[in-house]
Amino acid sequence: MNKIIQPSVERAFFLCPSHIYYGLWRRQIDPPTNPLCVGLGVALRLRHDGFKSKVQPSGRVSVSWDLCRSEPITGKVQTSFCGHGRQPLPPEPQNVPVSVTTHIVQTQSTLFRQSYFPRHTDRTEAMGKGFRGTVTDFPGFDANSDAETLYNAMKGMGSDKETILDLITSRSNAQRQEIVTAYKSLYGKDLIGDLKYELTGKFERLIVCLMRPPAYHDAKEVKDALKGVGTNERCLIEILASRTSKQIHAMAAAYKDAYGREMEADVVGDTSGHFKKMMVVLLQGTRDESGVVNADLVGEDARELYAAGEEQWGTDEASFIMLLGNRSVYHLRMVFDEYQALTEKSIEDSIKSELSGDFERLMLAVVQCIRSVPMYFAKRLYKSMKGLGTADNSLIRIMISRSELDMLDIRECFRLQYEKSLYNMIKDDTSGEYKRTLLQLCGGDDDIAGEFFPEAAQIAYKMWEISAVTKVQLRGTVRAAPGFDPGSDAKALRKAMKGFAGTDEDTIIDILANRSNAQRQEIRQSFKSLLGRDLMADLKSELSKNLCRLITGLVMTPAEFDAKMMKKAMEGAGTDEHGLIEILVTRSNQEIQAMNAAFEDDYRKSLEDAITSDTSGHFSQILVSLVQGAREEGPADIDRAMADAQELGEACNEDSNDMEIKFMSILCNRSFPHLRRVFQEFVKCTNKDIELIVKKDMSGDFKNAVLALVRSVKNQPSYLADRLYKAMKGLGTDDRALIRIMVSRSEVDLFNIRKEFKDTHDVTLHEFIQADTSGDYRKALLLLCGGED
Structure with missing residues (x-):
């Protein structure tokens, strides 16, 4: 042996x-x-x-x-x-x-970095080349001289904020501790106290946090998360899921020193249930960090997780807590792969379906940190700045805690995952000295779109691998109603629409939003055969505005609804290019062919002719290609995928016209499973992700169409969740997009879209609809949504 x-x-x-x-x-x-x-x-x-x-x-x-x-x-x-x-x-x-x-x-x-070496090992020792922070020891450091500089910057009327931020952000944390000691020796004063007195707002909070040792900074964040009326569970999750055993022990000691209390006792007193149990496990700091993997135990643990969740009715949370809270990072990565091979489902998807609430969020954070700590923090940073407001506490906490550890890796992951660099997002979302300090900690702008650093290449490859092997069980939110009687429903709808008392919208919504589309077609037929009336016409006469559009959309067949949505996207003064793209990249061959037939029946013109008359150039060509409904079907051909990836890679070096034609010929015709393998091989051929190449080298509506195709291939529910978010974020609501997605996906994958929405945006689809709509329109949308996550 x-x-x-x-x-x-x-x-x-x-x-x-x-x-x-x-x-x-x-x-x-x-x-x-x-x-x-x-x-x-x-x-x-x-x-x-x-x-x-x-x-x-x-x-x-x-x-x-x-x-x-x-x-x-x-x-x-x-x-x-x-x-x-x-x-x-x-x-x-x-x-x-x-x-x-x-x-x-x-x-x-440079490909071998943090994720593949023991976490307890110092990065410099583990990597050889290896420091991945952005803040380092200042050369020629003199603690007394720096203390004097800070003292002079704060004496007299006002304070010299530029000097303070430039000095503090250019010193390592260890050097800052020497400055604190020197300041007290020279002036008999507490430097942190003086900084609090002289500075204000977010800038003061950021500078003061930089002056604390890492363990004491973490301890204070935990203390602040526990105090007051409510508990900041997200802060607790972020810290305990991402810290090494050594960091957790240091934080617990700092907490005891600073507050005279045991951190575990305070956490236990302020939390409950399985969330509390997992918190206690993480607080022990006993995760195996030896780096040794027992192959036999990998399969055993994967089977235990399966037995604890997917295999049975209900969930054995104790197994999830024990395994995810104690096994080594390397071991768990292999367990996750084995679990996926066993169940054809990612561990993340299982957690989302088996767990809920703060416990679900905690376990997902643990899994994400096991897969890649930098990617976890890249997502946390994005969520802290997206939308109308900024979660400054989260932004400050992450930028400080990672500045001397892995900020370079986080920057790479951020650029991989989102459309701009971390530097530019901070620049756009903050202001003043606060912004300048954060940018100093960030350390630079990764503005070479499309180029990969090694950590990003690893993650991109792994993301496409997961996408290629995962078989997602799609679930709608609307199902056929039991005990269905189309005649009874038809009569109830007629009663709700006749008489002088006005329209009973509640009855209409309750019936039509709780029936499957097939059942609605039976109601439609019964309405005509029993009452001699056209249900669609009656609904249009009784309802108005967005509620009318939503309810009539539900009563149409899927093909009729898609045809109407395509017609609406092209009629009038402007074309809704995003609507055309969204429909064509998310429909199957059969759905597209049925939509073509419905369009010709309803409008006496082929859908292809309508597209060519309303669009132009390569954008028109890619839409025409998609509307043929002739995409290949079936699994990936590995040899052909490698050849396709090579062809796409070579096309990146050609002029834009040839590049777009080659991309179109492959992306519009290959099956989705095959394209997932192509995009994975593309990373190997070029060291670049297909999505970043498209953003860099293409433009206009053609770029938007290719991006939508790539995102739909990678994860269609995630793509549609992003479309829903964009339909509702900001000052106005794109009701046409909102209605289109909620109606068309309600029996297909709206449940999956809900989960992706929550995972990506840290808010539920239900909450977003609740806040962004009103009245009967909101009630109907929430019924289609199917529940609060």
């Missing part, structure tokens, strides 16, 4: 987001030109003279090596490093149970 590596054979280890692969190559194999192999993208050839191994007393083989250089290699993966193979084991090499000790002398590859 235990096999010492022979110097006559070259071994290669691949680090990817979830597995470390172990392969066998003989010397005569020539390296390829493509540096991207297996899951992550870069392989390091490990020369046998840098390889060391020994058998420990336990019988486990301990392997260490020097990563001396980075160069590409090829070969077939034969078995995984920890014995958790994806292919049948060959006679040689045998499974090698190992614990890894990394001693990195030098490596040109």
